[in-house]
Amino acid sequence: MFDEKTLEETRKLAEEWQETCRRRYQDKDFNSTTSSGIPIKPIYSPLDIEHINYAQDIGMPGIYPYMRDNYAIHYQFQPWINQQTHGYGLPEHTRERMDLLAKAGMKGYFGGRAYNLVWDLPSYAGIDPDEPEAVGYHGKDGVSCVTDEDFERMLHDLDLTKMNIVLINADTIPIFAHFIAYADQKGVPRNKLRGNTMNWQFSAWWLPSMLWEPEGGLKLATDLIRFTCREMPDWNHTNFECHAISEMGANAVQQMAFGIATAMAVAGSCVKAGIDPDAFMPGMGFQIANCNDLFEYICMFRAWRRLWARIVHEKYGCKKASSMHLRVHSHTSCYELTKQQPLVNLIRTTLHALGAVFSGTTAMELPGYDEPIGIPTEEAAILSLRIQQVLLEEAGITKVTDPLAGSYYVESLTNTIEEEGKKILQQIEDMGGFMKALKSGWFVSQCRENALKWRREVDSGKKVVVGWNKYTVEEEEKIRPFRVDPEVARIAIERIKGYKAKRDQVKTDAALKNLVAAAERLDKGEYGVVMPAAIEAAKAKATCGEISKALKKVFQWGPQFSSQTDY
Amino acid sequence: MASNRRARVLMAKHILEGHDRGGKTVIRMLRDAGVEVIYIIYRVPEDIVTAAKQEDVDVIGLSFFSGGYLENVPRLIKLMEENNMKDVIVIVGGLIPDVDQPELLKMGVKGVFGPGCDLTRFMDLVKSHAESRV
Numbered sequence: 001m002f003d004e005k006t007l008e009e010t011r012k013l014a015e016e017w018q019e020t021c022r023r024r025y026q027d028k029d030f031n032s033t034t035s036s037g038i039p040i041k042p043i044y045s046p047l048d049i050e051h052i053n054y055a056q057d058i059g060m061p062g063i064y065p066y067m068r069d070n071y072a073i074h075y076q077f078q079p080w081i082n083q084q085t086h087g088y089g090l091p092e093h094t095r096e097r098m099d100l101l102a103k104a105g106m107k108g109y110f111g112g113r114a115y116n117l118v119w120d121l122p123s124y125a126g127i128d129p130d131e132p133e134a135v136g137y138h139g140k141d142g143v144s145c146v147t148d149e150d151f152e153r154m155l156h157d158l159d160l161t162k163m164n165i166v167l168i169n170a171d172t173i174p175i176f177a178h179f180i181a182y183a184d185q186k187g188v189p190r191n192k193l194r195g196n197t198m199n200w201q202f203s204a205w206w207l208p209s210m211l212w213e214p215e216g217g218l219k220l221a222t223d224l225i226r227f228t229c230r231e232m233p234d235w236n237h238t239n240f241e242c243h244a245i246s247e248m249g250a251n252a253v254q255q256m257a258f259g260i261a262t263a264m265a266v267a268g269s270c271v272k273a274g275i276d277p278d279a280f281m282p283g284m285g286f287q288i289a290n291c292n293d294l295f296e297y298i299c300m301f302r303a304w305r306r307l308w309a310r311i312v313h314e315k316y317g318c319k320k321a322s323s324m325h326l327r328v329h330s331h332t333s334c335y336e337l338t339k340q341q342p343l344v345n346l347i348r349t350t351l352h353a354l355g356a357v358f359s360g361t362t363a364m365e366l367p368g369y370d371e372p373i374g375i376p377t378e379e380a381a382i383l384s385l386r387i388q389q390v391l392l393e394e395a396g397i398t399k400v401t402d403p404l405a406g407s408y409y410v411e412s413l414t415n416t417i418e419e420e421g422k423k424i425l426q427q428i429e430d431m432g433g434f435m436k437a438l439k440s441g442w443f444v445s446q447c448r449e450n451a452l453k454w455r456r457e458v459d460s461g462k463k464v465v466v467g468w469n470k471y472t473v474e475e476e477e478k479i480r481p482f483r484v485d486p487e488v489a490r491i492a493i494e495r496i497k498g499y500k501a502k503r504d505q506v507k508t509d510a511a512l513k514n515l516v517a518a519a520e521r522l523d524k525g526e527y528g529v530v531m532p533a534a535i536e537a538a539k540a541k542a543t544c545g546e547i548s549k550a551l552k553k554v555f556q557w558g559p560q561f562s563s564q565t566d567y
Numbered sequence: 568m569a570s571n572r573r574a575r576v577l578m579a580k581h582i583l584e585g586h587d588r589g590g591k592t593v594i595r596m597l598r599d600a601g602v603e604v605i606y607i608i609y610r611v612p613e614d615i616v617t618a619a620k621q622e623d624v625d626v627i628g629l630s631f632f633s634g635g636y637l638e639n640v641p642r643l644i645k646l647m648e649e650n651n652m653k654d655v656i657v658i659v660g661g662l663i664p665d666v667d668q669p670e671l672l673k674m675g676v677k678g679v680f681g682p683g684c685d686l687t688r689f690m691d692l693v694k695s696h697a698e699s700r701v
Contacts (some may be wrong), residue, residue, distance in 0.1 A: 121583035121633055135581050135612045138640030207585035209608045247590055339682040372682045373664045448591055455592050459686065468683045477665035511614065559582060559608040 001054055002046045005145035010046045017043065017451065023446040035293035036251030038416055041112035044408035052411060057306070061360075061401045062321075064313065065307035067414070068402040070325040075398035080356075081164065081363035082106040082388050083329055087118035087143035088375055089484040090491060091154035094143040097381065098154075104382050105389060108164040116365060117154075118293040119169040125210040126171035126548020126557075129492035138489035139373045142168070146175070146544040147499050148186045151182040165195035170204040170211070172197050173224060173551065174544035177534035184539070189428040196236040199224050202438075203262050206244035209559040214435055216555035219522055222269045226528030227281045236327070237283040238266060243331040246289035248444070249451030252300040253417055257444055259286055260308060267316060273527040277316040287365075290355040291333040292348070296417070299410055301328065301359035302402070303418035323504035329363040330356035337372050341467035342479055350387050357391055358404055364388055374481035496543060503541035511540035512550045519554035570614070574697030575603045577624040579615045581635055582608050589661060590630035600690055602697075610641040616650055624655060625697040631661040635672065644675045656696050658689070 001008075021030075030042040052058065059065065062072025071077070084106055086097045099116055108114030120142035122134035128146060129138055138144050145154055160183055169175050176197050185191055202217025204210070210218060221238065228237040242259035250258055263284060270280045288304070290297045302380075309324040319323055332352035337345040346369045356364055366384040368376025376384065390397060404410045431437045457463035464470045511533075518533035530551070537547050578594055580587055594604050605622045609615050619627055629640065636659060647655060656677040663671065668679045672673050 121585075125583055133582055135642075136581075136609070136635035137633065140634035204585075208587055209580070209582045209584070247586065295683070372662065376663065448595070451588050452592055452595050455596075455686075465683075479664075481664040481666065 001052050002050055003268065006046060007050055010090060013044055014047060031141075033397070034252070034296040034413070036253045036296065036417075036420075038253070038296070038413065038420065040413070044412055046343050047407060048408050048412040049415075052415065058405060058411065060233045065306045065309040065396060066321075066324060067273070067302050067309075068405055070305070070321075070327075074360060074401050075357075075392075076401070078109060079107075079392050079398065080330075080361055080388075081114050082385060083114060083116040083166065083363040083365045083400055084381060084385055085116045085118050085168065085365050086376075087120075087168070087358070087379065087490045088141065088482075089139040089143065091145045091150045093139070093485065093488070094145070095154050097378075099347075101381060104385055113158070113163040114166075114363075115163060116166040117168060119175060120144045123175060123544060124170045124348050125205075126174050126545055126552075128543050128545030129489070129496050132547060133334050135489075139484045144488065144492040144513050146178070146183040146496065147541070148178050148185065148538060149495075149499060150180040151179060153180075156206075156340055160186065161192040161194075165193075165197055167195065167197050169198060170200050171544075171548050171557075172199050172201065173220060173530065173534050174538075174547035176224070177531065177538040177547060178544060179523050181538035184535070190231045191233060193232055194234055196239055197224065197378060198230075198241070199238040201523060202242065205241055205242065205248055205443075208562050211557070211562045212558075213556040213561035214438055216523070216557075218265065218435075219527075220530065220551070220555060221266055221294075222273050222275075223530045225266075225270055225280050225283065227531035228274055228283060229275055230528060233279070235283060236285050237280075238263075238285065239288045239329070240266075240284070241362045243287045245443075245447065246291060246333070247335050249447035249449070249454065251295050251450060252291070252293070253420045254424065254450075255289060256300055256304045256307070256417070256447060257421040259288070259422070260304070260311065260491075261425060261428050261434045261437070263308075264311070264315075271316065273525075275527075277312070277318050278320045278323050281312055281316065281318050282320065282327075283471065285327040285329060287329045287331050288361075289333050290330055290352045290359065290361075292336050292352075293402075294351060294358075295410065295413065297352075297355050298358045298404060299413040299417050301326075301361070302410075302414045303421060305360075307418050307421060308412075310329055328359075329365060330359065330361035332356060332367065334367050334371055336465075337367060337369070338465060338468050339372040339477075341471065341475065342369050345371070346383060346387070348389075349384065353387050353391055354395075354397070357395075357397055358402075360402060362527050364469065368477050370481070373477070373479055374483075377480070377482045390411045400485050426534075432471070437545065499541065499543065507540045508537075508542050508546075511537040512542050512546060513552040515542075515547065518552050519551050523554050573601055573603045574626070574694055575605070575622060575624040576626045576628055576693060577615070577619045577622055578604055578606045578630070579609050579618070580607075580609050581639065584630070584632060584635070585663050586632040587630065589682070590628075592670045593628070593660065593689070596657050596686060596690070597693065600694075602693060610687075611640055612646055616652070619647075619652065619655060620650065626693050627655060627657045629657065629659050629661075631663065632661065635663070636661075636663065637667065640671060640676060641674050652701050656692075657696055658692065660684075660689075689694045 061069035087094045121137045129491045173518030201221040202214040225237050228235045245258045246255045305326040308326045312318045312324045370380045428437050515533040515537045519531045607618050658678045660680040
């Protein structure tokens with residue numbers, strides 16, 4: 001990076017600096033570590049990045065390996081998507097929040113609508129509102145929307161071709177099937193639908209109990225991808241929930257490596273299913289956490305973009321830029337927010353979001369400041385959106401792409417994170433691959449150890465959390481927690497019962513039988529058969545719970561297949 | 568109780584619940600303090616009662632992140648009464664707004680521990696109850 005003369009001068013200066021330190025601070029040690037334990041020095045210079053090849057390793061935005069940004073021109077042309085999560089109560093309640101946020105300026109790409117909709121926990125697991133497990137959880141932290149009629153209640157007058165809709169749930173196929181059935185009924189061509197399914201199946205890390213057995217879950221995930229690649233090429237089929245890995249306790253390097261390892265497991269399955277990597281890669285996205293160590297998380301994003309582009313190109317032979325791009329939805333840290341002095345969370349989230357902008361994120365989701373108390377109130381939801389708007393419109397930080405590039409510290413740390421991440425990927429390889437590591441509980445135990453260490457450091461005061469273990473005050477909780485309408489459970493149960501009562505049961509039963517047969521074909525290795533059968537079942541008015549149960553006849557589901565419940 | 572008997576805690580999380588970082592951290596801390604911890608995932612409160620009786624626990628710990636407590640805790644307490652489990656206490660943790668705490672305590676819950684709580688207070692409650700139980 002530098003000529004010999006510059007380096008020689010720098011070496012002399014570095015010696016002089018060291019001497020100055022010795023004189024002023026004697027033998028005090030000012031070295032420290034990043035939040036993931038990477039050793040760092042108090043100052044960086046050209047000597048730390050002299051070995052970096054600018055053209056190959058740093059390069060320009062929009063050009064392989066895309067470390068600096070996916071796009072040649074990014075925010076100057078097109079800001080990130082405001083992807084604020086919302087959803088609660090009945091579909092019509094969620095619609096109120098959708099309209100409130102849209103009116104407050106929540107935008108998708110090119111001024112389009114963007115709705116990042118979260119389902120309630122029964123729906124997450126393919127459990128209908130009238131089942132006993134649903135008691136206490138109807139519409140509590142997501143929407144209870146389980147039939148095409150519910151989609152009509154939520155979306156009735158909206159143009160499906162002019163929005164980006166994200167369907168957040170774990171048991172993806174039933175809800176996706178009802179969404180497509182609804183769009184078909186509306187006469188909207190499937191290839192005009194834009195949005196994102198989670199397709200977690202076996203990798204909703206934060207939901208330890210409601211997972212498919214990993215091998216079966218991988219088949220279901222691949223089936224959905226086979227289907228969207230055929231019929232909905234612009235649909236983002238899979239979201240890798242790395243934010244959850246971070247929330248569980250993973251550090252920055254682990255978040256990146258575990259996330260990439262998960263994605264590679266799915267990619268490997270798609271290749272085996274005969275899907276062209278350049279067809280399925282563009283639909284993959286990563287939901288990534290920006291946490292407290294501002295620089296480390298920015299460097300993690302840069303390293304992640306470069307590492308992912310290289311893997312996608314070198315290992316999977318992809319040639320399309322959109323395949324090699326790391327599509328990122330920044331979901332900023334929640335575990336670092338506090339119940340104590342909760343307004344301080346607005347400051348924390350602003351810093352996390354600042355990091356996301358410097359990271360070149362493509363979409364942003366910020367928690368409400370009241371998240372440690374419940375789901376966001378209207379006020380908290382709008383304030384989170386306002387953070388995004390202030391960063392975009394006022395802070396002057398979107399004029400230059402990757403503004404921290406060339407910083408001796410940032411480039412050096414970016415490289416170290418990439419190297420450390422590769423070591424973890426190798427370690428997973430050596431354990432026999434992702435599935436083996438997953439089933440052995442290795443990922444979980446790594447995260448748990450960190451979480452425990454973190455809590456012990458907070459308890460001992462070694463790690464400072466403002467308002468919790470330092471600068472504390474006696475306070476009464478002033479925030480009124482958000483509550484869903486108490487009638488939600490009763491109405492949701494009534495509706496699902498009514499839905500079942502008025503349908504043609506013979507038709508429903510036949511469609512569910514076909515779905516079980518399709519699941520059996522998938523289990524034998526035929527991909528892209530379950531999704532169409534699930535859509536037909538949805539059209540025959542099978543509920544999400546019934547579709548899920550048909551799949552559960554063939555594939556195994558439940559806490560017994562999770563690597564996280566063994567404790 | 569016999570002095571050589573270790574305190575026994577049943578930690579239970581509903582099958583639809585997630586975000587168990589807090590609950591799992593507490594389990595580790597209890598075990599490190601010599602407490603026997605049994606961890607279950609339950610579908611309905613009946614499952615908790617069955618496990619608690621089977622394992623002869625002193626304390627039932629429930630962790631919630633997404634509501635559910637105002638519906639499931641009273642059901643559990645009623646079932647415990649019906650099963651004559653008066654000497655087992657229930658402790659609740661997780662995302663519980665302060666305004667809901669009096670109601671939980673009124674239902675018969677012996678302690679509510681939310682984010683950033685003092686864990687030594689929690690440990691003391693578990694141990695002192697186990698010691699008082701004959």
